[in-house]
Amino acid sequence: MKLGIDAAKKAGGVCEAVVCYTGDVANPKKTKYTLEYYLDFVDQLVAEGIHVLGIKDMAGLLKPEAAKLLIGAIRKKYPDLPIHVHSHDTAGISTASMIAAAQAGADVVDVAIDSMSGLTSQPPMGAVCSALEQTHLGTGIRYEDIQALNMYWSQVRLLYSCFEANVRAADSSVFEHEMPGGQYTNLMFQASQLGLGTQWSEVKKKYVEANELCGDIIKVTPSSKVVGDFAQWMVQNKLSKEDVLERADQLDFPSSVVEFFQGYLGQPVGGFPEPLRSKVIRNKPRIEGRPGASLAPVDFKKIKAELRSKFGKHITDADVTSYVMYPKVFEEYQAFLEKYGDLSVIPTRYFLGRPDVNTEMMIDIEKGKTLIIRLMAVGPVIEGRAQRDVWFEVNGEVRALSVDDKNSAVETVSREKATSDPGSVGAPMSGVVVEVRVKEGIEIKKGDPICVLSAMKMESAVTAPVSGHIKRVVVHEGDSINQGDLVVEIVH
Structure with missing residues (x-):
């Protein structure tokens, strides 16, 4: 501080x-x-x-x-x-x-x-x-x-x-689980998206255990995310506090949990619990003292020039600091602006709700410029494309565009499940594959990273449970997979 x-x-x-x-x-x-x-x-x-x-x-x-x-x-x-x-x-x-x-x-x-x-x-x-x-x-x-x-x-x-979150009344169990108010409803939503909505009471119990495993830490962003990720991961994998302590050197923990134990969030009051810390981070580096002290200085002028070259001269100092903290999110946002423009000018009731046919909307895009938009018609779902054609009238001129129909039937991909063989590596949680770090035929050692999964801001690295060589890689970046789906096969 x-x-x-x-x-x-x-x-x-x-x-x-x-x-x-x-x-x-x-x-x-x-x-x-x-x-x-x-x-x-x-x-x-x-x-x-x-x-x-x-x-x-x-x-x-x-x-x-x-x-x-x-x-x-x-x-x-x-x-x-x-x-x-x-x-x-x-x-x-x-x-x-x-x-x-x-x-x-x-x-x-x-x-x-x-x-x-x-x-x-x-x-x-x-x-x-x-x-x-x-x-x-x-x-x-x-x-x-x-x-x-x-x-x-x-x-x-x-x-x-x-x-609105589905929180109807006060919850005095907070004196037990100590979940921050800013996290409570977010974690409830994340649990629902991860298929744990009916196990919310169990998530709260595991939050207590996860906090104890971390050493009873002060829970505030980002340390609260560590405990939340830890708790949901324990529920997903049906793990007790005792299971974690006993099998820590064999489990694939969420990335946020591993980074916490490495010391990327700083040193907690009372230090890290051992031997759990050593079992979680294994051969990864440890950060002692203030994490930022070992970071290379940031060249803000250079980054601003690079961002302006890539996205245009509208980049501000605030944009630069946003990029430094959240580079991936910032680039995704700039891509969104490039595709859709500044949607903040659209009144909330029009942005969140579908307009009625023949109802006019007035949108001020800048001082002195107003668009009068009227929805004319919505076409049927286009076969094979899961899209609809939509016709608008914009300041008296007819415009047509195609939009995705998210309610259209989506083909369900049936994936191979991992077996009980140690070399048959399954996904520890449901999520999206954000990175694949191995190729077929390469040698791999126990504990080496295979891929990274992400679900509701929680990332988890899948590591090799045994040494050997990669026979098959059955996932690709961008794939959505479920817990237990086969990720790779290792011949050991």
Whole structure:
């Protein structure tokens, strides 16, 4: 964190350093992340000259009594330090906790407008402000102003209702699994896409075990993804915590889990659990200390020139930083823009919902330029192409185009399954083959990578369970395969 703190201060910014909260400082049985741990952390941050201290409760674990203890202790030690508290309302307790934090000395607490609040979001603004009325902590925010905003955002939310997670009520099991609010609904959706939707309760249980296997870590992006990938992988492969510990040197772990144990996310509090770490990473390199310290410097000017040469002069400094962090995603987005243009100009109700025939849509593509579009007709499915012809009228001119019909029948490919023979290597999970690293006829050693699978942002390398030579490679990049499908055959 020191690197970021120094950079923010040198740039003339207001530096808010954040302590991520997990565990329960009010529970004497919780002995890893104690009040003393947090106070020591705050001492180190204050010594670096931070301007604001943030307490980030990613999962909504901060109970009122814990908030009173933690914030009260920090305020007593640092009476002039601005304190900002962030939480999630997964268990339904956050309103009480934020009030307790304010009463203990917090200067700022995060809330959400009522229509966007609660559950895995933040506590409702209306409730917190109303509870503090007629006290010395009154916010001065008028009820009428909150309701005006609330009505607006409730209508906006309706437009996106098709993306709503199926979370209907508070979930106090968060105090056990400690899943961050920002991950909870995403992981639920991923589990559904991986065919684990009916096993969500099992995923939550495995999340607890996966966290324990990682050493009871602070779960916030990207470490929370490690635990989530680990948990879903355990459910997919029907593995218990004991199975993982016993067979770790034989299992193909998700890439994020391997990289965590290598040290690419830094050093966790208390260090890595051994011998599990050694069994997971095997002969891969270990990163000690801050991972970024060993990275080569980034030449932003050179990258900007390369991106402008490839995509055009519209590339900005923000685009460059996006590319540096997520090169593949950025290139896919630029390809999307090249094909479809900037779709952000299309009003949400038209973008997400199919327009009715003969209904006009008005789209402002830039200042002073408006397209008046009317859907005229939708043709039948074109045999053999799984497409339909669609006719539009654009500012009075008729346009026709062909679009894919995703509801058309898709040919199902029946794939060969792996057998019980050790050389018959099957897919450890369902997903898409993103990389094949072997060819037929080559020699391979036990533990060498064969291919990489990806499913819902979770990548997993398939490695050779035995030494020998590759007899057959039956998958290709881009193939969609199911768990247990044959990947390669090894003669051993």
